[in-house]
Amino acid sequence: MAGIDGFGTKFLRGNGATPTEAFVAIAEVTNVTPPGMSRDTYDVTSHDSPNRRREFIGGLVDAGEVSIEINYDPALHDVLVADFDDVDPRNYQIQFPDPALTTWTFAAIMTGFEPEAPHDDKLSASVTFKVSGAPDLSEES
Numbered sequence: 001m002a003g004i005d006g007f008g009t010k011f012l013r014g015n016g017a018t019p020t021e022a023f024v025a026i027a028e029v030t031n032v033t034p035p036g037m038s039r040d041t042y043d044v045t046s047h048d049s050p051n052r053r054r055e056f057i058g059g060l061v062d063a064g065e066v067s068i069e070i071n072y073d074p075a076l077h078d079v080l081v082a083d084f085d086d087v088d089p090r091n092y093q094i095q096f097p098d099p100a101l102t103t104w105t106f107a108a109i110m111t112g113f114e115p116e117a118p119h120d121d122k123l124s125a126s127v128t129f130k131v132s133g134a135p136d137l138s139e140e141s
Contacts, residue, residue, distance in 0.1 A: 004098050011068050013079065014091030023093050026080065028071035030124075034094055034104060035064035035131045063131035066092070066108060072115050072125040080127055083110045089132040101140035107132045 009032050012023035040059035049055050070077060083090060089107035096102040112128035 004096075006097070008097035010093075010095040012093040012095065013083075014093070016090065021091060023091075026068070026070065027076045028073060029068050030071060031067075031069040032094055033065075033067045035066050035106065035135060037064050038062050061134070063106065063133065063135055065111070066094070066106070066129045066131060068127050070125050070127065072123040077125065080110070081113060084113050086110070092129065103138050103140070104135045105138070106135040 009029075010025045011029045011032050012025050014021045014023050039061045041056040042059045043054060044057050045054045070080075086109070089109050091105060091107055093106075094104045096104075108129035108131045110127065111130045113125060114127075115123065115125040117123050
């Protein structure tokens with residue numbers, strides 16, 4: 001297979017319940033950008049480093065940001081606007097439409113909500129989340 005169609009990818013919001021949290025899909029999502037992770041490196045070069053080459057070890061991992069774009073409907077998306085006021089991370093999920101039904105679950109803090117109301121197009125919004133900790137990657141199959 002050369003690729004997987006992204007149509008059907010879902011972005012879900014956790015309700016915070018314990019011990020079993022329920023996730024509800026956010027309606028009218030038009031684009032999902034999963035977290036772009038990065039890792040710090042630490043230079044451990046010394047006078048004993050072979051061949052006069054720098055040496056590095058891996059450091060802390062930044063799980064990155066997640067962004068979504070939505071066809072903004074205040075009645076459907078006020079719950080997201082309310083999340084902006086939360087200082088504690090909330091759980092979210094990305095569900096992919098691949099054969100394995102891959103799901104990424106992560107805790108995140110909303111860092112941006114940017115609605116747009118152009119005179120010649122639909123209401124839309126871009127929403128950004130900063131991931132806290134490591135995403136949990138799982139498959140249902």
